[in-house]
Structures are given as structure tokens and as C-alpha cells.
Amino acid sequence: MSQSTDHFADRLITASGKKGAPVCVGLDPVIERMPSEIQGDPTERIESWCLGVLEAVTEHAPAVKPQLACFERYGSQGYAVYERVVTAAKAMDLLVIADGKRGDIGLSSAHYAAGLLAGGNAADALTVNAYLGADGLEPFTDAAESAGAGLFALVRTSNPGGDALQGLPLADGRSVNQAVGQIVADLGASKPGYIGESGYSLLGAVVGATKPQDAVALRELMPQQLFLVPGFGAQGGGADDVKACFKPDRTGAVITASRSVIYAHEKSSSSDWRTAISHAAAEFNRQIRSILDG
Amino acid sequence: MSQSTDHFADRLITASGKKGAPVCVGLDPVIERMPSEIQGDPTERIESWCLGVLEAVTEHAPAVKPQLACFERYGSQGYAVYERVVTAAKAMDLLVIADGKRGDIGLSSAHYAAGLLAGGNAADALTVNAYLGADGLEPFTDAAESAGAGLFALVRTSNPGGDALQGLPLADGRSVNQAVGQIVADLGASKPGYIGESGYSLLGAVVGATKPQDAVALRELMPQQLFLVPGFGAQGGGADDVKACFKPDRTGAVITASRSVIYAHEKSSSSDWRTAISHAAAEFNRQIRSILDG
Numbered sequence: 001m002s003q004s005t006d007h008f009a010d011r012l013i014t015a016s017g018k019k020g021a022p023v024c025v026g027l028d029p030v031i032e033r034m035p036s037e038i039q040g041d042p043t044e045r046i047e048s049w050c051l052g053v054l055e056a057v058t059e060h061a062p063a064v065k066p067q068l069a070c071f072e073r074y075g076s077q078g079y080a081v082y083e084r085v086v087t088a089a090k091a092m093d094l095l096v097i098a099d100g101k102r103g104d105i106g107l108s109s110a111h112y113a114a115g116l117l118a119g120g121n122a123a124d125a126l127t128v129n130a131y132l133g134a135d136g137l138e139p140f141t142d143a144a145e146s147a148g149a150g151l152f153a154l155v156r157t158s159n160p161g162g163d164a165l166q167g168l169p170l171a172d173g174r175s176v177n178q179a180v181g182q183i184v185a186d187l188g189a190s191k192p193g194y195i196g197e198s199g200y201s202l203l204g205a206v207v208g209a210t211k212p213q214d215a216v217a218l219r220e221l222m223p224q225q226l227f228l229v230p231g232f233g234a235q236g237g238g239a240d241d242v243k244a245c246f247k248p249d250r251t252g253a254v255i256t257a258s259r260s261v262i263y264a265h266e267k268s269s270s271s272d273w274r275t276a277i278s279h280a281a282a283e284f285n286r287q288i289r290s291i292l293d294g
Numbered sequence: 295m296s297q298s299t300d301h302f303a304d305r306l307i308t309a310s311g312k313k314g315a316p317v318c319v320g321l322d323p324v325i326e327r328m329p330s331e332i333q334g335d336p337t338e339r340i341e342s343w344c345l346g347v348l349e350a351v352t353e354h355a356p357a358v359k360p361q362l363a364c365f366e367r368y369g370s371q372g373y374a375v376y377e378r379v380v381t382a383a384k385a386m387d388l389l390v391i392a393d394g395k396r397g398d399i400g401l402s403s404a405h406y407a408a409g410l411l412a413g414g415n416a417a418d419a420l421t422v423n424a425y426l427g428a429d430g431l432e433p434f435t436d437a438a439e440s441a442g443a444g445l446f447a448l449v450r451t452s453n454p455g456g457d458a459l460q461g462l463p464l465a466d467g468r469s470v471n472q473a474v475g476q477i478v479a480d481l482g483a484s485k486p487g488y489i490g491e492s493g494y495s496l497l498g499a500v501v502g503a504t505k506p507q508d509a510v511a512l513r514e515l516m517p518q519q520l521f522l523v524p525g526f527g528a529q530g531g532g533a534d535d536v537k538a539c540f541k542p543d544r545t546g547a548v549i550t551a552s553r554s555v556i557y558a559h560e561k562s563s564s565s566d567w568r569t570a571i572s573h574a575a576a577e578f579n580r581q582i583r584s585i586l587d588g
Binding site: 028030067069070072073074075076077078079080082083099101102103104105106107108109111112114115116119121129130131132133134135136154157159160161162163164165166168169170171172176179180183 | 368395400406425459464
């Protein structure tokens with residue numbers, strides 16, 4: 001399957017309109033939490049379960065976010081399952097945001113980008129880590145431009161431990177996460193081809209919904225970045241927290257949920273796990289739409 | 295092949311003594327730079343070349359550092375080559391430091407650790423990214439303790455762009471890299487099982503040889519961390535820069551070189567590429583030994 005070369009931000013915004021809300025379902029396959037009826041060896045179970053989740057959510061979500069760690073847990077066999085899941089998702093009209101949090105320099109960054117964002121099993125976007133600075137990110141942004149792909153750099157993560165570094169105040173009055181945000185904003189606008197028709201860059205940012213004050217400041221600092229927003233629901237992020245990640249025109253963010261959707265069978269009265277997931281995905285879509293309408 | 299459960303730091307120090315110097319050869323397979331006599335499809339060429347490099351360097355280096363990006367460039371097939379190269383390296387009495395720069399939180403970090411540091415193709419150590427904080431690293435350190443494996447967290451990288459974030463001054467007078475170093479030092483000493491008989495933690499740090507002033511401060515700040523030091527030679531790090539990464543007792547660091555060793559055939563008069571690499575590895579070993587003796 002060949003990748004569209006339209007700009008990723010434009011594709012995500014169009015797909016979000018079509019599906020009703022800018023939501024993304026995290027695909028974190030954990031054997032221990034899968035329905036007991038899914039049998040086979042670990043990689044067979046992961047593959048069956050992922051394909052079932054894709055079918056259950058595609059009506060309600062423009063994008064899915066496979067967590068690469070859960071596939072790499074099973075080595076090259078797991079990696080092969082990841083590749084087949086990406087291909088299946090794209091065939092089901094889902095955008096794929098590979099959650100690999102990769103980050104390196106020079107040729108190594110270029111190799112990650114070539115492996116994950118180009119070729120037959122290419123994802124539509126990849127999460128990346130900015131600790132190595134702009135020269136570590138630029139091979140990713142150049143590859144993404146060629147492929148019509150996107151990137152989301154970690155700026156402010158939703159976990160409690162993120163504060164210890166990301167929340168530190170700098171001597172110049174900014175915080176560490178704002179310094180990273182500035183690097184991302186500058187690089188993301190550094191070449192004309194990086195910006196889509198929507199005005200958003202192919203280089204977006206991960207900004208957790210559990211840090212609303214930081215999100216407000218980052219939304220100002222990064223007007224051309226799409227935010228990929230974890231932390232809604234299960235991790236404690238609420239409606240106001242999510243709203244801070246959007247612009248007044250209701251664009252600028254895609255909200256992710258994982259466990260509350262993909263393991264919905266654990267708390268559901270539905271006899272079929274796929275039905276439980278589908279209902280949870282529909283409810284997630286409705287919640288975000290309602291926040292944007294409210 | 296089962297992993298030794300001896301502490302990684304102890305194993306690395308013992309192996310460095312046996313091979314004469316604490317050096318590590320980076321295994322960054324790039325098709326375009328391989329000797330023309332290596333034929334086949336890309337993954338076949340990578341595998342042949344890697345096995346040849348391992349044979350050429352094992353007499354002179356206690357450790358090799360495969361760059362995961364170069365293998366993931368070729369998807370699950372490339373990942374399978376990586377697994378076979380790890381197994382081959384361990385059989386040749388080489389420690390394997392997987393250069394994956396992984397970093398996530400909770401169960402995702404645990405999954406990366408389970409995939410890369412446990413099981414049949416386990417590396418002896420893994421590079422990790424600390425931007426998500428201690429709760430992102432702890433699943434790695436716990437898994438490493440169980441496996442007798444090690445970790446090296448990125449603290450101060452050798453690339454020019456690293457300065458833009460890692461070199462920033464904080465309001466409290468430290469730099470960003472020192473704040474990361476403190477997180478690493480604290481976590482690395484937080485459980486008795488993390489510290490080996492040598493006094494070093496299973497959680498080490500990546501500290502580039504191109505930032506000698508930072509290295510001096512970090513050496514003070516992190517007395518229990520082994521430093522994995524890139525940047526010697528090709529990137530401009532010299533003898534004094536390397537020396538700053540060691541303690542007065544000549545322990546505390548392992549120096550890495552990649553291109554200057556593994557692509558030595560490009561500048562060599564030797565007719566065999568493996569001979570050229572072997573000579574370059576011997577010379578690298580001699581240089582570091584001479585710096586430590588000087």
C-alpha cells in the first residue's frame with residue numbers, strides 16, 4: 001500500500017472531520033488483559049486482538065496509535081505483527097501514529113525514519129524524543145516531508161515523573177518543556193514544505209492533558225503544532241484540560257485514549273469484546289465532540 | 295544462550311581488563327559504506343558484514359554497540375538480523391550494548407526492557423532516554439537488575455545540537471544535563487541490587503567526549519555511574535576529553551568508536567576489509583590504554 005503524499009496535518013484534520021472528532025485510540029496489546037477467548041501463542045494473540053480492535057474503532061476514530069514497545073516485546077516476530085497491523089489499519093481507513101518515541105542523531109535518525117515512515121508498512125506518523133536537539137530531529141522532519149508523514153515530539157508528558165525534568169524553571173524564565181517547545185516550533189517552520197494547507201506543521205508535539213497550565217502556555221508558543229494529547233480520562237485529564245490543547249477554531253489537537261477503550265470488555269456487560277470496544281470508542285468520540293461543542 | 299546474572303558493571307570492568315582497555319566498537323551497518331565484495335540483498339549484506347566485524351574486533355574490544363536504527367531500517371527482517379548478531383556477539387565473548395535510546399513510561403518501558411534485555415537474544419545493556427523522568431526509567435532498571443543487564447541514560451550527547459537543550463542553565467544554577475545526571479544518580483542508587491561489587495550502578499550515563507567541561511562536572515555528580523563515551527576521534531574528542539570521564543583509579547568509563555573502526559577499509563592499504571577493521575580496533579585499544587597510562 002503506498003502512502004499518500006498529501007501533508008499529514010491536512011490528512012489528519014480531514015479524517016477527524018469525517019469521523020466526527022479528533023480522537024486516536026492507543027493500541028497497546030498486553031497479553032494479560034486480553035479477552036480469554038483469544039488463543040494462540042503470544043504473537044498470534046496480539047495480531048488477532050489488534051485486528052479486532054481496528055475493526056471495532058474505525059467507525060469512531062480517525063487514527064490509531066500502536067505502541068511499538070508492546071510489539072518489540074516479542075522481538076522480530078512481534079515487529080512483523082506490527083507491520084501487518086499497520087497495513088491492516090491503513091486498509092481500514094485509519095491513520096497510524098507509531099508510538100516509538102525514537103530519538104537519535106544524523107544517519108541513525110534517518111534510518112529510523114526510513115524504516116518506520118517509508119516503504120510498504122509505513123506509518124502515517126511517529127512520536128519522537130527531542131532531548132538530542134534539532135539536529136537529531138531534522139532527519140526525521142526531512143523524511144516525513146518526502147513521505148507525507150507526520151511527527152509528534154515529546155514536549156510535556158502526562159506521567160507524574162515528567163515534572164522532575166520537564167517542569168524545571170530555566171534561568172531565562174522559561175521552563176524546560178517550553179525550551180523544547182521552542183525548538184519544535186522553530187524546526188517545524190524552518191522549511192516551507194513542512195507546513196500544510198491547514199497552516200499546521202508536519203512536526204507536532206505530545207502535550208499531556210494532565211498539565212493544563214503548561215498546555216495553555218505551549219498552545220501560545222506553538223501555534224503551528226498539532227498536539228497529540230494523552231492523559232484524558234484514566235490518567236485524570238478532564239474537559240477543561242483537553243480544551244486548553246485546542247485553538248478557538250476547534251483545530252490543533254488530537255486526543256488519545258488507550259486502556260479505557262481497548263480494555264472496555266473488562267467493565268462491560270456486552271458478551272462480545274469487540275462490541276464493548278466499539279461502544280467505548282463511540283463514547284470517547286462523543287465526549288470529545290461534546291467538549292469541543294461546549 | 296542464557297544471560298549471566300552477574301552485575302553488568304562488574305562484567306564490563308572484568309572484560310575491559312581482559313581485553314586491555316575499556317573500549318566499545320559501534321556496529322552501525324550502512325549499506326552504502328560496506329566493501330563492494332559484500333553481496334546479497336540488504337539484510338544479507340548487513341548480517342555478513344556484522345559477523346565479519348565481530349570477528350575482527352573481538353580480540354581488541356570487550357563490547358560492541360549495535361545501533362538499532364540501522365537494523366530497524368529494514369523492518370522485521372532487519373530486526374531478525376539484529377537478534378542473530380547479538381547471539382553471535384555473545385558467543386564470541388563480546389558484551390552487547392544495544393543502542394536503542396528507548397524511553398517511555400510504565401508498562402511500555404517494561405515491554406522494551408523485556409524485549410531487549412531478557413530472553414534468548416538479550417543484549418547485555420541498552421541505551422535509554424531520560425526525558426520522561428525516573429518513573430519512565432525504573433521499569434528498565436528493575437528489569438536490568440533481574441537480568442544482570444545494564445543501562446546507559448542519555449545525559450550529555452556529543453552532537454552540536456545537544457547544546458540547545460542539554461546545555462541550558464536552570465534557575466537553580468545547574469544545567470539541564472546536570473539535572474538529568476542527578477535523576478540518573480539518584481535512581482541508580484535507589485535499590486541495593488542496583489549496585490555491583492565494583493561500586494558502580496547498573497544504570498550508567500552517556501556522556502560525550504566533545505563536552506569536557508560538562509564531563510568533569512558530571513563525573514563529580516555521578517560517582518556510581520559508568521560513562522558510555524561517544525565522540526572520541528572522528529567527532530573531535532581528544533585524550534584530555536576522554537580522561538575527564540574516568541576516575542583517578544582508571545575505572546568509570548567505556549569509550550566508543552564507530553566509523554573510524556568499522557569503515558577502516560576506506561582508508562586502508564590492506565586488501566582485506568576485516569584486516570583493516572582489526573588493525574583499527576587494535577589501534578583504538580592502544581590509544582585508550584595509552585591515555586589511561588599517560
